[in-house]
Amino acid sequence: MSFIVRSIVPVLALATFIQPAAAQDRRVSLSIGYGHVEADEKIFDSRGLRSHLTWTAEAPMATVQVRRDLAAGWVLTGSMTTSLGDGAYMSDFDWLFSGTDDWSHRSLHPDTRLDHYVDVDLAVGRDLPGPVGTTVNLHGGLRYNDVEWDARGGSLVYSFDGFRDYSADLPDGLAVVSYRQRQLSLFAGVEADRQFGDWTVSGRVRGGVGIDPRETDRHWLRDLRFDRSHDVIPFMDLAARVDYRLNDRTTAFVQARHIHHDDRRGDTRYSSISSGDEMGHAGGNAGIGFSMTQLSVGVDHSF
Template sequence: MLHRFGWPALGLALAAATQPASAQGLFDSASLAAPAPSGEIVSFTPSIGILRGKATELVYDPTSGEKLSQLDWKSNATTVGGRLAVRPLESVTLRGSLWAAVSGDGDMTDRDWLYGYFGKDSWSHQSTHPDTRVGKAWQGDISLSYLLLDSGDMAFSALAGYRHYDIKHRAYGGDYIYSVYGYRDVAGSFDPGVMGIAYRQVWDTPYLGFGAYFRGDRFNVSTEFYGSPITFGRDQDYHGLRYTSFNGRFTPTAMVGANLAVEYQLTPNFSLVGRADYTRYSEAKGNTRIYDAANGAYYRIPRPSSGADSQTVNLTLGVKGKI
């Protein structure tokens, strides 16, 4: 984090390691309902989940494009959520899902390359923060499924939807090795009770996809693939020790995702549903706006001075009720 502590001196170099990420693994996927069987009009599935997520926050020299800083945020969280599916027409199903993290932790590693980037291990400054907490995380998704083919045991559908994903991390304490008077010559620790960095990442994505569904007597299996070339991302990095915030807005990037669900029928109206969902947001780059609260100064660094990406795996278990 040294690059941010020394912004005025380092100039463009320390454009503020931008945000985490992500974290989606904490959440329920949006397009997760198979085409409704004949007679099923409405279904609701409350669930609990386990998220595994990784988010990358990046800082670049906007002139040369050389990497200056990278923060790797990892998250593990427990989520609760629910999915609602309504079939207004025989071939059309409207779906919505919402989840939120109720507890979570993780870790963060921050590296700077102030003497040039010659690979990941050529860092000049590094700090590790095992006490990293998920401050908040939630995802909302709405989608429409249009039935293309239904042969009874198998069905295929086209998907269209919109997803919002929001995650925030807080890193406390930690240890550091800095290059102050020489190469990696100063080591120490931060106060364990003090928040050093808070990082937030937000992604908004309209997407299209395709689903395949297989029905048995008591087991149903579904899989869906979806993606978008126009995911909109932004992030915010707040350095508590410097009272300085770094805000990045990125040019559109790509998102890809897939899910696999297995449903076991308990009664005619209730089923047990297990689901795995994977989502990846490719790296996006943008500009950086810096606000130093200590002196009231604003700075703006042109793109590509900041970058971010994210990927998550979410495992959920729920009970589906239908009418």
């Protein structure tokens, strides 16, 4: 796991487990659910799209969220979401002549595995009173997300002597392509909740930018590595939650979350996987996209 995750997780632990100054000023939520993760990996030339790989995964996910109430309405919050399964899929389309609608090469890879998905955030904010039964929290912080897939085997259709004139199946388990995407982001957000007796409804909106996002693509059969870098990438993070109070300290809840990163162009550096030798550089030819949708149920406890 990266240095960023190793740095943030201890902060979340300290925020939760250091001795509180008052009762019930800290909360821990544990939830489990299902998530859909998708990333777009694109290559462009001067005439248009040249290559498009789509990586998807549908897997169980677990989330821990912590909240620590500080003095004068200030609040420290954090969360960590990680995948618990590896079910995934990858499709790869290429165009010999970019700018046309019809692809010339295609490979499909049902045996694709989600190696890992990690999403960690840490925020500081302040609770502000709203109408009766309503609280508004304004906050800002850091977020780090890291996702990686491995595609094996599959089938292909290529255009060699003619248009889509060659097809073949690759051996099962053969390593074909690996792809990793990492981003550290800054964000600002607002969260509001409203109580209705034993029920509480809350919603959260965050917006921010990824700082120096990175992609790594390894095409194993071609002994070719692509390292892609981008300047900044805007993103939006939306969440909604409904809680039902079980007792004075514990609630059960259902939560939905959606994250979307805008498509942006970046640069690509080419190298050999086996030797590490540099093989060239292209500016502005790399496209990147990312989204995640999660639905989960869990329990929240104050202490």
